[in-house]
Amino acid sequence: MEVRNSHSLVRVDTPDREELFHQAVEIASGKLKDTLFSVNSFLVVTHVDADGIAAAGIFAKMLEEHRKFFLIRSILSLDTSFLEEIKTLPYDAIAFLDLGSAMIPEIEEILPDKPVFVLDHHASRGSPKHVVEVNPYRSGFDGDKWISGAAVTYLTIRSLISNPYRLAPLAIVGALGDLQDRPINKLQGMNRKIAKEAALKGYLKICEGIVVFGWARRPVEKAVACMFSPYVPGISGDETAASNLLIRIGIRLVDDSGRPRRPADLSPVEQQVLARALAEKIASMSGQPVDESAFFGENYVITEENPQDPTYDAREFSSLLNACGKGGRSDIGIAIALGDRGRSLEEAYRLMEQHRQRIASALSLITNQGLSRQISPHLYVIDAGNLIDERLISSVVSILATSGLYPKDSIVVGLAEYKYRDQVLVKVSARYVSAPGKMVQPKLHLGRLLGEIAEAVGGVGGGHGVAAGASFDSGHKQKFIELVRQRIETALA
Ligand code: C5P
Ligand code: ZN
Secondary structure (H helix, E strand, C coil): CCCCCCCCCEEECCCCHHHHHHHHHHHHHHHHHHHHHHHEEEEEEEEECCHHHHHHHHHHHHHHHCCEEEEEEECCCHHHHHHHHHHCCCCEEEEECCHHHHHHHHHHCCCCCCCCCCCCCCCCCCCCCCCEEEEHCCCCCCCCCCCCCCHHHHHHHHHHCCCCCHHHHHHHHHHHHCCCCCCCCCCHHHHHHHHHHHHCCCEEEEEECCCCCCCCCHHHHHHCCCCCEEEEECCCHHHHHHHHHHHHHHCCCCCCCCCCCCCCCCCCCHHHHHHHHHHHHHHHHCCCCCCHHEEEEEEEEECCCCCCCCCCCCCHHHHHHHHHHHHCCCHHHHHHCCCCHHHHHHHHHHHHHHHHHHHHHHHHHHHCCCCEEEECEEEEEEEECCCCCCCCCHHHHHHCCCCCCCCCCCCCEEEEEEEEEEEEEEEEEEEECCCCCCCCCCCCCCHHHHHHHHHHCCCEEEEEEEEEEEEEEEEHHHHHHHHHHHHHHHHHH
């Protein structure tokens, strides 16, 4: 059957749940439209990662078209003190993007008298009364893979803006930033439908083949050296090693006219040879066989972008936004999501390269200082103290969890300390371990687990089944680790 939403060209496979979701989107769009008639200004609160920044770009485009004043605040996580702080700000309405669902009761209580929209894909708490929420979990979908926060935002605003399809690539950038294409390197669920629709409208090209970072643009040795997922020990972060590997397996770095070859230029046979060499490299480090298919999937090219820019390849675009957020410059990321190029793009590119360098250093630090410790049969803890920036810990833990270095079915938890006002807080990132290219069937929901344990130590936490985060006062670190250990071993015994 056809979805009723007038902008949708796609067919529905599970009508009940999907129709329910589209109804929620339509209701929220209607209320947003009414709100736009009656207010002058919006406060937009978003998550400081690529998905959140892409979501903010989409929402801000819509606000620009409606000539509204707005301020965007990007934050690591939402807590009651932040809600108290924004309560006093003079904005007529508030939109929480890519976050907020876990704090519905607190939002209802602290912000009772303004129009509030929560467009999120993280697990929800409570039931909204005056808050207008769109969240896939409310319709029975898993927000982990099915839809990004930017895509929820895109669907909600697209009937309120002219030519909405031009913003669809940002929804895809958000999904890729949240690794929703993993482990098969292909988007699924509603993300996939949005991608196909954007391709049909000419805003996106979906290209099957080997998936390496900077597929459409970077010289092949640079692209291979930039690969962090899967993390290829001895190659990731080392361009000379990547060049040597390519030469050894007979892949030419330049074409007949001396121009650098890009991964997109490799023949199917060359792609296969490269994937085999990378798989062998991982297997030789971890002792576990790696399927070559882990390196294949779909590349997403944004047709309106300049092919020389990092915004051309949607994966690189998301990495760019992520680096802006993690580098404390989400303003630059938002400017780019809003269409700014030139100086902003140069600065973002610099941040991205710096970010990748810092990640490579953090990975070496963990290895060289033996920071990763097995605490119990299924739990590995990386207690980085203040040696690793709290904004880097999630990327580092994500890379390690897919590196093949930990046994499957275990969980890696990274902790980094940071100062916030007068307090020392701990930022936690937890990931289910998965073999490169393999889907995880989590036996416990990490997001709920961290949410409950963080609450027990006076902090906040949440997230998805296989990837979650938390933060709390550093005085409770040992108690937190012990609670995580107990809960994980009970659930996985
Ligand atoms: O911070 P990190 O990337 O490790 O978080 C993993 C997932 O958990 C993200 O989707 C993030 O939005 C979510 N999260 C959350 N609440 C927190 C911290 C993280 O929902 N307090
Ligand atoms: Zn997200």
